[in-house]
Amino acid sequence: MAGLLLVAAAALGSGCATTSAPSVAAPTKATVPTPGDPFEAYNRKVFAFNDAIDRAVLEPVAKAYRDVVPQIVRTGISNVLGNIGDVWSAANQFLQGKAQLGLEMSMRVMTNTFFGLGGLLDPATEFGLTRRSEDFGQTLGRWGVGPGPFVMLPFLGPSTVRDTAGRLLDDQASASRIPTHDAARGTVSAIQILDLRASLLGASALLDTVALDRYSFLRDAYLQRRLDAVYDGAPPLLEDPGDDPSGPAPANAAPAPAKASEPPPKAGSRP
Numbered sequence: 416m417a418g419l420l421l422v423a424a425a426a427l428g429s430g431c432a433t434t435s436a437p438s439v440a441a442p443t444k445a446t447v448p449t450p451g452d453p454f455e456a457y458n459r460k461v462f463a464f465n466d467a468i469d470r471a472v473l474e475p476v477a478k479a480y481r482d483v484v485p486q487i488v489r490t491g492i493s494n495v496l497g498n499i500g501d502v503w504s505a506a507n508q509f510l511q512g513k514a515q516l517g518l519e520m521s522m523r524v525m526t527n528t529f530f531g532l533g534g535l536l537d538p539a540t541e542f543g544l545t546r547r548s549e550d551f552g553q554t555l556g557r558w559g560v561g562p563g564p565f566v567m568l569p570f571l572g573p574s575t576v577r578d579t580a581g582r583l584l585d586d587q588a589s590a591s592r593i594p595t596h597d598a599a600r601g602t603v604s605a606i607q608i609l610d611l612r613a614s615l616l617g618a619s620a621l622l623d624t625v626a627l628d629r630y631s632f633l634r635d636a637y638l639q640r641r642l643d644a645v646y647d648g649a650p651p652l653l654e655d656p657g658d659d660p661s662g663p664a665p666a667n668a669a670p671a672p673a674k675a676s677e678p679p680p681k682a683g684s685r686p
Contacts, residue, residue: 451565452634458567462630465572469612474619477612491535492610496590498527498534500548503588507549511557519544549644552581556645565634573637 452458481489501524508517523544527534540546555577556562563576574582586592591604626632642650 451562451638453564454566458565458634459630461567461569462633464569465567466629468570469619473608473612474616477609477616480609481613481616489610489613492606493614494527494531494537495534496607496610497537497546498524498531499590499593501527501546503585504547504549506588507551507554508547510551510554511549516547520547550578550581551584552578552641553644555581556641562638562641565638567634573633575638575641578641 501520505517505520505524508514508520523539523546526539526542526544527537530536530538552575560577562578566574566576566579568574568579571582589604590607591600594600594603622629622632
């Protein structure tokens, strides 16, 4: 559910929300699937389940975490988790053939590790080494793998078939894989979820006031965000075949008028 709200925050921050009407409950009947969402009836049920878990458990715990834990501690936790994630981002930059960005991300990791007390601080940002997060789903997209249908995963939130496959490898590079004991891994996973959910408390409150259909809003925002991520913010434009002058003419188009034949010019005359 935190992933859902991350998408919402990105969409709201970019001006995707244009209505201020109050939220309404998702339709109870299966709706006609939209392009890219053939499993909409199932996805809506999973979304409702995830939303209930978030409102009953994640959101209250995240609020308590925000109110009790000092800001400096929460910032340090976010920095450490982000620094670990930057290692995998650098690897994906190289896998996508973006060597310069891969080197910059590698420098960012080394700077924050050695000069930022193991990642607690973020001096790399001050040095101009901006975080450019990448995952294996984006790498598959750069290799030409299509996104496939939209899928809402239980507990994990929005995804596509391609991103779900990429997530299997992303999880192996997660910070929760560093500890050797299962109990420690579970603790790190809980901290990751809690840290992300606490950072999105404002987005969840705003989403309730701007989205008529929260499911459709989050789905469309996720698909657009992933498309932009694969193409680094510059996705290719979709061309209309009817705009191509070299393409076939429409069936109801009127034939072009025939030009009247003209006699050849006489010798010595001006054209």
